[in-house]
Amino acid sequence: MSSNFVPVRLEKIVKNYGIFTVLKEVSIDIRAGEFVSILGPSGSGKTTMLQLIGGFSRPTSGRVWFGDSDVTLLPPQRRDIGVVFQNYALFPHLSVAENIAFPLRARKVPSSQIAAQVEKALATVELPGYGERPIAKLSGGQRQRVALARAIVFEPRLILMDEPLSALDKNLRETMQLELRSLHAKLGATVVYVTHDQREALTLSDRVAVMNAGRILQVDTPRTLYSAPADAFVAGFVGESSLLPVARTGTNSARLGDTVLRSARPLPADGELYIALQAEALLPCAADETESDCNYLSGQVRDVVFQGESLKVKVVLADGTEISFRVPSHHSNNIALPQAGQNVRLKLHVEDTVIVPSSNAA
Incomplete structure (x- = not known):
């Protein structure tokens, strides 16, 4: 050709x-x-x-x-x-x-x-x-x-x-x-x-x-x-993310409820901010885990949904907000995951902590 x-x-x-x-x-x-x-x-x-x-x-x-x-x-x-x-x-x-x-x-x-x-x-x-x-x-x-x-x-x-x-x-x-x-x-x-x-x-x-x-x-x-969506619309449309409003607490950090989340990238300078919690980036972890380069969220499992190659786990945070995370559906995950009604702790690496402005579309 x-x-x-x-x-x-x-x-x-x-x-x-x-x-x-x-x-x-x-x-x-x-x-x-x-x-x-x-x-x-x-x-x-x-x-x-x-x-x-x-x-x-x-x-x-x-x-x-x-x-x-x-x-x-x-x-x-x-x-x-x-x-x-x-x-x-x-x-x-x-x-x-x-x-x-x-x-x-x-x-x-x-x-x-x-x-x-x-x-x-x-x-x-x-x-x-x-x-x-x-x-x-x-x-x-x-x-x-x-x-x-x-x-x-x-x-x-x-x-x-x-x-x-x-x-x-x-x-x-x-x-x-x-x-x-x-x-x-x-x-x-x-x-x-x-x-x-x-x-x-x-x-x-x-x-x-x-x-x-x-x-x-x-x-x-x-x-x-x-990994670096321009705004909340792009973050919500590309991938699988829970978009939640956050309050700025510093150049690289914002507060979700009572939890301060750090990002590896500087936050947008102006306007309303949202965190895009990507389902694939959230990982269940031990209740006492504290890694310096990770953020942590706690909640209660509402449902575990089998979707073929992966399991989608729906979690309710302390303020009633619902988020979800996703893990492969192999045998060990089926055994290790908390079930509906149980508490779960999730970690999110600072490199995967995506905080974006509200949509730029007019």
Whole structure:
């Protein structure tokens, strides 16, 4: 495949539908060859943002750049992009090869070249020899691969994906996430990927842009997004956290009820503060344990829920606040964990103590 992939820049994009503002001065720089996921809840503006990048919609104000070219008013067919839609948009009356060849024929590629390019695309998505099969005979995962092959067959500068895995069952979706990672490594393509699934975004992406209420709240690597969220919305949306209000007691500390919690990072300078108690970071410990680099919380177990690979333990703190922690569901944890009604002490390392400002979305 071509290495001529393009950086993308959105510059203060506003999109209105009548009196309703869907995007509010959205700006982002996406590097050539980067896989960036746009993550957010329904109605956050992520699909509208993808449509503007693809040229399927025009902004009310602001500019869209591909490299040094202003493409704001350029129609989709002149942007040299591949698109994978949520429902794949395959033609049921055409064979696999005919579906993949469609963008080549639309670009008037000579017939003598089409077969070779189709076979190359099929090999890339690991479906060699599937060209003559009807679409109706394919599984969901195979249809997804055909949609990918059609998107890459003409070697576009940019690939856009709008929740392409949402129709698949959990196991197949997770398998396809790993295959998409592998495909991106093979192609080196610039990819913009829309999803509402935070685990999917963290699995696939070089960077993730978290959106809410028409704004981008944070753009960061998956690890930074998880460990250092920009605000309470990001902390609550990425990972599994209990968000509780705290009172500032120092540059690196805040009070939750009667307990002072220390953080390895300086607290935000202004505004209301919340602690994001990540379920995976809280660990049960002995009642008399006191490690200098840990914070401690005490409460009573309300419920222990088996969820397959892990156990979710719901705990009520002294002030009535409910939090939860999660541990692997192997045999020793089943035996050692306190049960409903019993007291439990939890430790939280200062490096995992995340204190954030209230949401920046307006």
